[in-house]
Amino acid sequence: MSRDFDEDLKGALRESARRAPIVPDLSDAAIRQARGIRRRRRVTGAVAAAAVVAIAVPVGLQAGDALSNGRTPLPPATQGPDNGPDDGDGKGDDAGDLRSSLVTVQLSQLPTGDAPDLPYLDGSQLMVAGVPIDLGVDPASISQVTYAGGTAYYTTNDEGELTLRSAPEEMDEVAITSGPWASPDGRYVAYSADGELSVIDTDNDEVSSVQVGGDYLRSVSFARDEVYVVAGNDDTLLRWTIGDSQVAPVPGIVRATAVSPDDELVADMHQVDDLEASSCTQVKALSDGGVVWDTCEHRILRFSPFSGLVLGANEYADGAGDPYVVVLDDDGKLVLKAEGPNDRNTPTFFQGAVFESETTVLTPVAQGDSAALVRCDLTTGECELATRVVEGVDPFDGQLPFQLLS
Amino acid sequence: MQLAGHLDASGEHDQGHDLREDTGRCPVTPAEEALFCEFVAARQQALLRTAYLLTSDHHAAEDLVQTALAKAYLSWHKLREPAAADGYVRRIMVNENTSLWRRAWKRNEYATEVLPERPTTMDATGGVEQRDEMWTLVQTLPPKQRAAVVLRYYEDLSEADTADALGCSIGNVKSQTSRAIATLRSRVSPDAATAQGGAR
Numbered sequence: 123m124s125r126d127f128d129e130d131l132k133g134a135l136r137e138s139a140r141r142a143p144i145v146p147d148l149s150d151a152a153i154r155q156a157r158g159i160r161r162r163r164r165v166t167g168a169v170a171a172a173a174v175v176a177i178a179v180p181v182g183l184q185a186g187d188a189l190s191n192g193r194t195p196l197p198p199a200t201q202g203p204d205n206g207p208d209d210g211d212g213k214g215d216d217a218g219d220l221r222s223s224l225v226t227v228q229l230s231q232l233p234t235g236d237a238p239d240l241p242y243l244d245g246s247q248l249m250v251a252g253v254p255i256d257l258g259v260d261p262a263s264i265s266q267v268t269y270a271g272g273t274a275y276y277t278t279n280d281e282g283e284l285t286l287r288s289a290p291e292e293m294d295e296v297a298i299t300s301g302p303w304a305s306p307d308g309r310y311v312a313y314s315a316d317g318e319l320s321v322i323d324t325d326n327d328e329v330s331s332v333q334v335g336g337d338y339l340r341s342v343s344f345a346r347d348e349v350y351v352v353a354g355n356d357d358t359l360l361r362w363t364i365g366d367s368q369v370a371p372v373p374g375i376v377r378a379t380a381v382s383p384d385d386e387l388v389a390d391m392h393q394v395d396d397l398e399a400s401s402c403t404q405v406k407a408l409s410d411g412g413v414v415w416d417t418c419e420h421r422i423l424r425f426s427p428f429s430g431l432v433l434g435a436n437e438y439a440d441g442a443g444d445p446y447v448v449v450l451d452d453d454g455k456l457v458l459k460a461e462g463p464n465d466r467n468t469p470t471f472f473q474g475a476v477f478e479s480e481t482t483v484l485t486p487v488a489q490g491d492s493a494a495l496v497r498c499d500l501t502t503g504e505c506e507l508a509t510r511v512v513e514g515v516d517p518f519d520g521q522l523p524f525q526l527l528s
Numbered sequence: 529m530q531l532a533g534h535l536d537a538s539g540e541h542d543q544g545h546d547l548r549e550d551t552g553r554c555p556v557t558p559a560e561e562a563l564f565c566e567f568v569a570a571r572q573q574a575l576l577r578t579a580y581l582l583t584s585d586h587h588a589a590e591d592l593v594q595t596a597l598a599k600a601y602l603s604w605h606k607l608r609e610p611a612a613a614d615g616y617v618r619r620i621m622v623n624e625n626t627s628l629w630r631r632a633w634k635r636n637e638y639a640t641e642v643l644p645e646r647p648t649t650m651d652a653t654g655g656v657e658q659r660d661e662m663w664t665l666v667q668t669l670p671p672k673q674r675a676a677v678v679l680r681y682y683e684d685l686s687e688a689d690t691a692d693a694l695g696c697s698i699g700n701v702k703s704q705t706s707r708a709i710a711t712l713r714s715r716v717s718p719d720a721a722t723a724q725g726g727a728r
Binding site for chain 2: 127128130131132133134135136137138139140141142143144145147148149151152153155156307325326346384428
């Protein structure tokens with residue numbers, strides 16, 4: 123490499139690029155794939171319900187009696203403006219949509235799938251690509267974990283005193299009030315202490331801080347280079363550009379429950395005085411507060427990596443978790459609902475579901491005295507075990523043996 | 529490509545007839561679909577080259593381009609600046625590839641401190657293929673650094689355009705690129721590391 127380094131690099135890239143595959147025109151394949159993406163995002167009411175009969179009956183599904191991992195049609199999930207039957211806009215006209223609308227999760231009958239792609243907590247071990255990182259603490263003391271830049275950041279809770287630690291690379295312990303949270307790309311880790319929000323840049327270990335006015339932060343979301351903070355004292359949504367000297371409140375937001383990674387949408391929950399629901403959520407444009415869609419049936423937990431889908435659960439979590447999780451599309455229409463069988467003796471709870479990818483969801487599930495991580499595929503409408511099933515679990519007594527990271 | 533005259537803000541097309549309801553499947557009209565196909569025909573190979581630099585794998589590159597095109601197709605009817613189509617697809621492609629890092633963990637395809645074996649291909653003069661060595665080193669970079677290098681040094685994008693493609697700040701592009709170049713420099717075989725210019 124006797125020539126200029128930049129030129130060597132450019133030359134190497136140009137030369138390597140010539141080895142790119144030469145393939146037939148991809149437009150047809152791309153269009154087919156696009157239509158497949160659209161299809162699985164659409165589930166609608168009347169037309170769909172009629173269509174599913176033709177599908178469900180031949181394969182033995184019985185109406186009102188969902189089999190293990192079986193699928194039955196569901197009514198529209200939300201009260202958005204496009205929630206009616208097929209309105210002629212081309213949506214919801216594909217019978218195949220419905221096969222993925224409802225999944226009944228029964229741990230003992232689920233097939234075993236691949237291990238999670240995402241890091242997860244197994245007792246006191248953080249599992250990353252099958253490699254355990256031993257956090258070396260009592261699992262019961264771990265209150266929140268995240269993973270960024272090759273390091274696990276976690277808090278231990280000693281009678282309410284939270285301490286931020288890290289492994290395998292050990293940082294100086296920090297007394298914190300809430301956190302930690304990591305950015306989707308794993309670059310930033312945030313926590314709060316003494317009324318300040320602090321963000322560690324794992325690229326260079328620099329820490330940026332800003333006053334946020336409250337000790338406890340309900341959540342921190344990263345969207346591109348913006349950080350959104352829900353301040354716990356009054357649920358105010360604050361926006362902060364890392365490095366700025368102050369945060370800015372986002373007007374018109376009552377209680378933000380999720381911000382989309384593309385920095386465009388926010389899920390805003392508000393109380394209602396209604397016999398049918400006590401709270402509703404509006405998905406709004408961050409730019410102007412315009413309502414994109416709303417739901418009074420589910421609360422919104424988080425957006426998908428590409429912001430096209432949301433994860434939701436029932437309006438209020440039960441003591442040990444949510445009785446179901448749903449995935450809704452960018453119109454608020456139901457893509458998938460996963461719930462346990464209707465069995466009072468073996469209650470099912472879902473805790474802390476996350477998107478593993480744009481097409482798969484991971485969720486810890488407790489069922490009776492069993493627990494496991496479960497993956498649901500939005501393209502097939504089927505769920506599988508992503509970990510072993512652990513017996514002897516009491517979901518009402520402490521956390522489940524498997525936890526997905528914040 | 530004659531994109532500009534077709535994808536105008538009014539949504540009107542040469543046929544004068546919106547076929548969204550006729551197709552019953554996707555909010556892309558036949559006219560828009562034709563433009564999409566025209567775009568793919570014109571830009572597919574260039575996208576495949578970039579995808580190959582991002583993935584190092586023929587099948588992965590093809591999958592990446594196809595997925596990016598599929599996602600672009602879904603929003604094609606919203607594309608009001610046809611000149612931006614290339615950048616739009618590239619951005620989807622880069623983001624899609626970067627998001628795959630999580631899945632790559634499972635396959636142990638993440639960047640590692642342990643370098644792969646250096647290529648030993650000899651060139652016409654009997655020396656080590658220096659560009660193969662550089663390419664081998666590029667493949668060891670973490671996904672975002674690698675994307676920054678590909679966009680800056682292969683696509684020749686500005687820092688601002690690279691930031692747009694990566695969905696991050698210009699400062700982040702600078703730091704990613706700087707770290708990538710520093711890594712590449714540190715890993716270049718000692719006997720080849722001579723008289724090299726500075727990174728930009």
